[in-house]
Amino acid sequence: MNLLFQWLQLLVMLHSVDGIGANWGLQASHRLPPEIVVRRLRENDIQKVSFLMQIMIGIPNDMLSSLASSSRAADHWVSQNVTHHLARNVTIRFGEKSSPKPLLLVSRNSLFFLFHFESLVLTPFLSTYNGSFLRTTFAALRNVHQALTRSGHQNQVKVTVPLNADVYSATNGMPSGGDFRADIRDLMIQIIRFLSDNQCLFTVNIYPFITLYTDPNFPLEYAFMDGSSSPVNDLNTRYDNMFDANYDTLVWALQRNGFGNLPIIVGEIGWPTDGDRNANVQLAQRFNLGFMTHISGGRGTPMRPEPIDAYLFSLIDEDEKSIQPGNFERHWGIFGFDGQPRYPLNLATSNSSSLIPARNVHYLDRKWCILRPNARLDDAQVAASVSYACGLADCTSLGYVTSCSGLDARDNVSYAFNSYYQKNNQLDEACRFNGLGTVARNDPTIGNCWFNIMIRPY
Numbered sequence: 001m002n003l004l005f006q007w008l009q010l011l012v013m014l015h016s017v018d019g020i021g022a023n024w025g026l027q028a029s030h031r032l033p034p035e036i037v038v039r040r041l042r043e044n045d046i047q048k049v050s051f052l053m054q055i056m057i058g059i060p061n062d063m064l065s066s067l068a069s070s071s072r073a074a075d076h077w078v079s080q081n082v083t084h085h086l087a088r089n090v091t092i093r094f095g096e097k098s099s100p101k102p103l104l105l106v107s108r109n110s111l112f113f114l115f116h117f118e119s120l121v122l123t124p125f126l127s128t129y130n131g132s133f134l135r136t137t138f139a140a141l142r143n144v145h146q147a148l149t150r151s152g153h154q155n156q157v158k159v160t161v162p163l164n165a166d167v168y169s170a171t172n173g174m175p176s177g178g179d180f181r182a183d184i185r186d187l188m189i190q191i192i193r194f195l196s197d198n199q200c201l202f203t204v205n206i207y208p209f210i211t212l213y214t215d216p217n218f219p220l221e222y223a224f225m226d227g228s229s230s231p232v233n234d235l236n237t238r239y240d241n242m243f244d245a246n247y248d249t250l251v252w253a254l255q256r257n258g259f260g261n262l263p264i265i266v267g268e269i270g271w272p273t274d275g276d277r278n279a280n281v282q283l284a285q286r287f288n289l290g291f292m293t294h295i296s297g298g299r300g301t302p303m304r305p306e307p308i309d310a311y312l313f314s315l316i317d318e319d320e321k322s323i324q325p326g327n328f329e330r331h332w333g334i335f336g337f338d339g340q341p342r343y344p345l346n347l348a349t350s351n352s353s354s355l356i357p358a359r360n361v362h363y364l365d366r367k368w369c370i371l372r373p374n375a376r377l378d379d380a381q382v383a384a385s386v387s388y389a390c391g392l393a394d395c396t397s398l399g400y401v402t403s404c405s406g407l408d409a410r411d412n413v414s415y416a417f418n419s420y421y422q423k424n425n426q427l428d429e430a431c432r433f434n435g436l437g438t439v440a441r442n443d444p445t446i447g448n449c450w451f452n453i454m455i456r457p458y
Contacts, residue, residue, distance in 0.1 A: 019274055021311035022347075023268065027318040029423050030183040032339050032358060033458045040358045059140070064267070068095060068139030069396075074147035083151050121371055134184065137161060138191050160201040161191060162267045165246055168253040168392050175303070176243050178252030189257055196262050204250055205313075206270035208242045208287070212278055213326060220278070225290035225458055237302045243269070243291070248303040266310035273317075275328030277401035285343040288312065288334065292347065317342075319394040320455035327396035338363070338455050362456040369421030369431035370414035372438045377409055385433040397449065404449035415451060422454035 024037070032040075059067065059077070066073045145159045165186060167431040170177035180188040195202060221229035223243050239245040247264070253442035254262050271287035272279040291312070298307045317333035334342055339358025347355070376383070389395070395416050397404040404415055417437045424430035431437040444451045 021309070023311050023314045024051075024316065025314055025318050025321075028316070028337060028455055029320050030455050032316075032361070032455065033358065035326075036339060040335075040356065043356045043359075055110035059144070064136040064140045066187065067113060067143055070135040071143050073145065074140075074143035075150065078144065078147040078153070080153050082148065082153055082157055091364040102331050108384045122130065136185060138187060138194070141191065142194065145194075156200070158200045160195065160203045162205060164205050165207070165231075165250070167204075167249055170249050170252075174232070175237075175248040175252055176235050176291065178249035179256055180253050181322050192257070192259050192262060194256065201263045201265045201309075202250075202254070203265050203267040204247075206243060206246050206266055206267065208277065209271050209328075210325075211242065213276060213328070224287055225294045226286070241295075241301070244301040246306070248328040250304040251301070258383050264304075264309070266308060268313035269310055270332050270334075272328035273333070274331040274403050275323075275396045275399060276326060279328040279331060280403070281343050284334075288345055292345070327399050327402070330394060330396050337452070353378060362389050363453050364422065364456055366441065366443075366453060367426065368414075368440050368444055368451050368453070369417045369437050370440045370444055371410055371417060372436055376438045377413070381434045381436060382413060385417045385436055389433070393419035393423045395419055404446075407446060407449060411444070411446060411449075414433045415449070418444070418451050422452055425454065425457065 008143070041365050063077075067077060130383045141159055141161060146156070148157050148159070150155045166181070167184065168178055172317040173177060179185070192202065194200075206438055212218045212220065212223055219229060222232075222240075225241045225243065229240055231238045232245060233239075234245075239248070247266070250264065254260055254264075269291060273281050273284045291310075295308055295310055299305045300308050312334070314332045314334075316339070317331055317337050319330050319337060321329045323329050334345055334355065335358070337420060338361050340361075341355035341357055344354040371382075391399075393416070396402070398407070398412060398415060399405065404412075405413060412434075417431065417433060421427075421430045421437070429438055
């Protein structure tokens with residue numbers, strides 16, 4: 001079994017007949033061994049209730065140009081990443097529902113991680129990309145599909161493009177006004193027609209947290225599904241949470257353009273636990289619990305009352321994700337970096353109300369790097385050392401109203417030093433900082449601000 005297929009086993013997407021799935025990412029400096037991951041998933045009963053194993057193969061956006069311009073490149077990619085494994089008696093199959101589930105994703109998304117994790121980007125039509133991928137996405141989608149057809153895999157493997165919810169909007173501020181963004185509308189219709197003609201699905205990522213993060217006037221309660229918000233009425237239809245309203249805005253957009261029956265899958269949805277004033281354990285638990293209850297009960301939306309296919313984002317925190325969108329990007333996991341649950345959550349696959357932690361995780365020694373007690377905070381090297389440490393490690397918990405925002409100046413420095421020290425596997429030289437750092441054996445954790453000990457690399 002080669003290295004690639006080992007990654008495929010690790011990055012398997014889990015999908016139940018009830019439509020609840022989960023996503024696993026690899027942008028972490030220290031990843032759990034695959035055998036621990038598999039055992040943890042089993043112990044959390046994720047494979048029970050007729051769970052199906054789905055492999056989501058991601059293509060990074062920087063490959064779109066070559067795949068768009070060359071059918072030979074598409075053939076080569078399919079041969080190496082699909083045919084090779086099918087020839088080794090690897091079974092790829094659809095779920096038991098009437099609509100097929102996508103197993104091959106065109107356009108790299110933080111949802112679907114494979115061995116291309118070094119070039120992670122978001123969905124291709126984000127406005128922040130300034131149209132960089134507008135000319136290549138559809139051509140790559142078509143070429144990969146044609147390569148699958150030439151290889152005889154078109155009935156086993158489906159293509160799709162994961163898109164953020166910003167590709168559509170409501171002209172009247174209500175779901176019934178849904179339509180696709182004017183600047184990409186023609187391209188969206190072209191892609192949607194292709195998906196429909198080839199029995200593929202529309203994949204969308206919906207993040208109420210992101211809306212709350214970017215819009216200070218967004219009502220907090222409307223982000224949740226526990227019935228505590230003031231409802232919105234649209235054509236005599238009641239919406240008491242953002243997810244239903246956003247999803248149905250997409251449904252209206254599809255219907256308005258003649259594709260009202262195109263299947264939809266929610267590729268990413270979740271809530272981070274740190275890195276912002278609204279990113280904390282309490283709100284993350286509230287959102288994910290409400291969403292899991294909403295989905296596991298088989299409840300859809302007013303426009304599509306049937307069960308929804310959705311993938312929770314994500315299973316684990318990733319300390320090397322880009323923080324360009326915000327410091328919260330490294331804290332989406334329902335498990336921490338070491339496989340320990342961030343909060344109790346029922347995945348609706350068992351009677352347990354709590355996630356089962358990973359077992360037999362091997363940590364580095366119980367020691368931490370802190371600011372030397374006799375070091376002066378006004379030393380010119382302190383600020384430079386903190387900047388250096390945070391630039392190469394993870395200090396996203398030190399922001400405003402985050403889990404470590406209450407630390408004093410000395411503890412802030414120690415946190416930064418320790419983050420760098422742990423990421424570098426507790427090497428002696430990783431705690432020098434021009435003589436400012438020292439190794440401590442007493443845990444410097446303060447309240448909910450954890451000074452972590454890193455897991456051992458494997």
